[in-house]
Amino acid sequence: MEDQDILLKFADPVSRNVAFNQLVRKYQQKVYWHVRKMVIDHDDADDLTQDVFVKVWKHLGNFRQDASLYTWIYRIATNECLSFLQSKRRKFFLPLHDVAAELAAKVEADPALAGDDIERRLQQAILRLPDKQRLVFNLRYYDEMPYEQMAEVTGTSVGALKASYHHAAKKIEQYLNNDAPAN
Amino acid sequence: MKTPFRLDEHPRRPQPLAPPPAGYFDQLPMRVMQRVQGDIAEERPAFAFGWLARLAAPVRTALATTVVLGGFAGAFLLSQPTLRPATGTDFTLAAVPQSEMVQYLLASEQRVSLSDLAELPDAGQALPDSDLYASPDELQEALDAQPTEEFYL
Numbered sequence: 588m589e590d591q592d593i594l595l596k597f598a599d600p601v602s603r604n605v606a607f608n609q610l611v612r613k614y615q616q617k618v619y620w621h622v623r624k625m626v627i628d629h630d631d632a633d634d635l636t637q638d639v640f641v642k643v644w645k646h647l648g649n650f651r652q653d654a655s656l657y658t659w660i661y662r663i664a665t666n667e668c669l670s671f672l673q674s675k676r677r678k679f680f681l682p683l684h685d686v687a688a689e690l691a692a693k694v695e696a697d698p699a700l701a702g703d704d705i706e707r708r709l710q711q712a713i714l715r716l717p718d719k720q721r722l723v724f725n726l727r728y729y730d731e732m733p734y735e736q737m738a739e740v741t742g743t744s745v746g747a748l749k750a751s752y753h754h755a756a757k758k759i760e761q762y763l764n765n766d767a768p769a770n
Numbered sequence: 771m772k773t774p775f776r777l778d779e780h781p782r783r784p785q786p787l788a789p790p791p792a793g794y795f796d797q798l799p800m801r802v803m804q805r806v807q808g809d810i811a812e813e814r815p816a817f818a819f820g821w822l823a824r825l826a827a828p829v830r831t832a833l834a835t836t837v838v839l840g841g842f843a844g845a846f847l848l849s850q851p852t853l854r855p856a857t858g859t860d861f862t863l864a865a866v867p868q869s870e871m872v873q874y875l876l877a878s879e880q881r882v883s884l885s886d887l888a889e890l891p892d893a894g895q896a897l898p899d900s901d902l903y904a905s906p907d908e909l910q911e912a913l914d915a916q917p918t919e920e921f922y923l
Contacts, residue, residue, distance in 0.1 A: 604803065611799040619795075620785055629790055633798075640802045641809065699788035705775070710786060728777070729784055756777050763775040 588613070590656040597647055607647075611640050614657070617730075618664050624725045625668040625718075627693040635671055639664045658739045661732075665722060665740055672718050690714050705763070712762040716755055723748055724755040 588609045596606030618639055623632035642663050650659060676686050691714050694700060700707040713721055719741075726732045726740065727748075734745045741748065822830060904912075 607806070608799050608803060611802050615795055615798050619790065619798075623787060623790075627787065629788075633790070633794075636798070637802055637805055641805055644802075644806045645809075694787075697788050699786065705780070706783065706786060709780065728782065729786075760775055760777055 594647075594650070594652070594656065607644055610643070610647075610656075614660055615640075617657075618660060621661065621664050621725070621730065622668055624729060625722065626671060627690045627697075627714075631671070635664075635667050639667050642667070654739045655736075658736055661726075661740045662742075668722070669718055687714050708763055709759065712759040715762060716758060720751050720755045723751045724759075727752045728756075 593606050593610050593613075596602040597610070599606075615636065619632060619636045622635045622639070623629065626632050626635060639660070643660055646663075650656070654662075672686065691711055694707065694710045694714060697710075700710060713724060716724060723737065723741065723743075726737050727734075732740070734748050737743075737748050738745050743751075822833075825833070
């Protein structure tokens with residue numbers, strides 16, 4: 588179902604639930620993986636993904652269609668992730684490094700990365716980036732999102748996003764080249 | 771020899787972490803809908819008091835103060851003992867035989883002075899008709915029986 592059809596049906600109280608169900612089915616995997624790559628843990632990602640869609644439900648009636656629905660949902664998901672990581676630091680009085688260390692420990696324990704040393708190190712390198720830069724890297728590298736769309740999601744200029752991604756990629760390569768074992 | 775890592779040469783895995791449990795994406799829409807419906811149900815009782823939210827903060831404060839003070843005043847009034855009507859007391863006293871009343875007064879340590887008797891009409895208590903309509907002979911007999919001191923009992 589097209590986004591426009593979903594929005595039209597959502598506007599009608601009779602078909603609102605059906606339209607929203609379609610919306611969740613359409614975007615759930617993208618939202619989940621976007622969140623999961625930021626918070627690493629599945630349970631946290633599950634909670635946040637649900638929170639994102641609850642917010643979408645609450646505010647979809649006020650959605651002005653200045654941006655695409657896809658971008659708007661990504662923006663909500665991004666804000667939820669950043670708020671979650673920020674509150675986690677405030678809650679446990681942990682400095683940046685400690686939250687990164689906690690996420691790194693979860694990556695180490697992830698069964699999908701067992702036996703793939705380069706991929707595991709790549710994930711560790713990504714986790715060393717500041718949250719916002721990690722977010723930019725994920726959107727560009729994994730989701731292959733155009734910079735213009737990234738600008739709408741993050742509220743940052745295209746130029747700044749390109750620079751941020753470039754620096755992130757360099758940091759990651761540097762980390763892997765310094766620490767990677769000889770092939 | 772160490773091969774330098776280059777990000778653009780590395781095979782990209784769009785979902786690098788372990789996948790969620792089997793059937794997760796089949797159940798997620800239903801769980802989201804349950805949460806959404808739960809939020810709607812929670813909002814309904816709040817709607818009954820929605821008019822409160824529309825009031826200005828000072829008005830809400832004044833209203834809350836009035837309710838609290840009203841509650842205190844109501845509790846104070848309800849806690850007061852109920853006053854019995856004077857007629858009920860008079861009726862009870864009238865029912866006591868005169869002889870028993872005299873016996874009580876004789877046995878009591880209390881002494882009734884003439885000034886007490888003088889104040890009796892001022893108390894506004896209705897006296898039994900039998901006391902008001904005593905015959906002159908009865909009055910004379912009662913006076914003769916009284917001692918000449920201030921206290922007669």
